[in-house]
Amino acid sequence: MIYEVAIDPEILLEWAQSERDTCFYYKDYGNGTPRILSTFPKSKVHKLRSYLIKKIDVLEKVEDQIRYEEMVKSLGRHVYQRDCENIDSSIGWYENVANQSTSFDIVLTKQRIECKNSISLKDLYNSDVYKLKNEISFSRNSEDFIKVIKNLLQLTSERVIVIDPYAYTDDAIKIIADMLIELSKRRNKSKHVEFTVVYKGKIERNADKAPYAKAYKQLLLNKLSEPLENITIKVLHIAENEGSDAFHNRYILNELAGIKLGYGLGFKEDKKHHTDEASILDEDIYNKLWRKYVTQLEFDIVSTD
Incomplete structure (x- = not known):
């Protein structure tokens, strides 16, 4: 895209x-x-x-x-x-x-x-160059999804932010591990990249199904067969508060652009025929999200690692 x-x-x-x-x-x-x-x-x-x-x-x-x-x-x-x-x-x-x-x-x-x-x-x-689309449909499986975001990851020089309230499910962690593998193939490997996963939890621990950030990172690392060169993984486990916006939509951002997904990253092996849409974020929306999740985080931090 x-x-x-x-x-x-x-x-x-x-x-x-x-x-x-x-x-x-x-x-x-x-x-x-x-x-x-x-x-x-x-x-x-x-x-x-x-x-x-x-x-x-x-x-x-x-x-x-x-x-x-x-x-x-x-x-x-x-x-x-x-x-x-x-x-x-x-x-x-x-x-x-x-x-x-x-x-x-x-x-x-x-x-x-x-x-x-x-x-x-x-x-x-x-030419097809002029007719490139801002929104495309894809099958909800790892192979098709990685094709959609491949260039976004390969053109990353600084950071990637994966935003999904339910990024802690096992299916989502598998897809995020695949994203990290693709990121390791980026064009400029000399640049250090920070890869951040943002997911939702609750301040009241007994009401929260999401793991703490440290445990989440270990689950993610367990999915990787080899160490990542020049990539740092950061995990941000956050909760909504009275003054925050709702944490519902799913996005993938880097320093160049952003993509919005209709559903989350929890692709089911037995439902590979399901489809989703990915759309390129308008610049104003991108800037809003960058402030909201990166420079001026408006949510409560439950845990981070």
């Missing part, structure tokens, strides 16, 4: 010359869409901004320069920080694309080129 996109800088310069194209850029790329921009040919967002802003003098009109500058400034934290390889400043953008050992999901170019997953601007609006 989520795809890394490398965009030819010449396209950004062209889009900046049209108010309509600039609006399409904001609408179709970044958080809340299936298309996550890459920092290529740089490895950091601020370096990408510096690289792009140096090209502004190509634009003759002041209004075009203003639009371009705003486009570059909009490249915030929701950009995938690629571990760029073999970048040679003496050759062109296209040649450096070809030098990457890890291919991009989409390479958007001004001219048609011979490159895996490339699409030219001329062909864009008739």
Whole structure:
């Protein structure tokens, strides 16, 4: 559902010359869409901004320069920080694309080129790249589910938050273990990732079926056959309070985007024919959830580990 996109800088310069194209850029790329921009040919967002802003003098009109500058400034934290390889400043953008050992999901170019997953601007609006869906249906089994969230996990560089009130069931723990295995295959393994599971409990211990966080983590680790490289598992066992929102919906977030699920992660082996829907979160909803479960937790903490 989520795809890394490398965009030819010449396209950004062209889009900046049209108010309509600039609006399409904001609408179709970044958080809340299936298309996550890459920092290529740089490895950091601020370096990408510096690289792009140096090209502004190509634009003759002041209004075009203003639009371009705003486009570059909009490249915030929701950009995938690629571990760029073999970048040679003496050759062109296209040649450096070809030098990457890890291919991009989409390479958007001004001219048609011979490159895996490339699409030219001329062909864009008739291509499958432009028709990517924000919501899809999948069968409720591990194999189909991992296909849905595979790229979200593989594009993670910082953290994953799995939010499910009933993530403590045995069926859910199995699926979360599969998610960790997929996360271990991420594209940039040099980055340390924090993987957090958030589930619901009750302050009154005798009324709570959910295990404490420490016990939960051990149940999860028991499902893994090998240690995870550069991944820290964190468990957050929380309870609703009078001032909190209800804890009901299920989400998977990383630093780039978020996905909402209709049902929980407790997939039943004997009901693999059941289906569910996964949808990409709108940016405003994503930001709300990030505050709610990450930066400004509004629930009571029952236990954590």
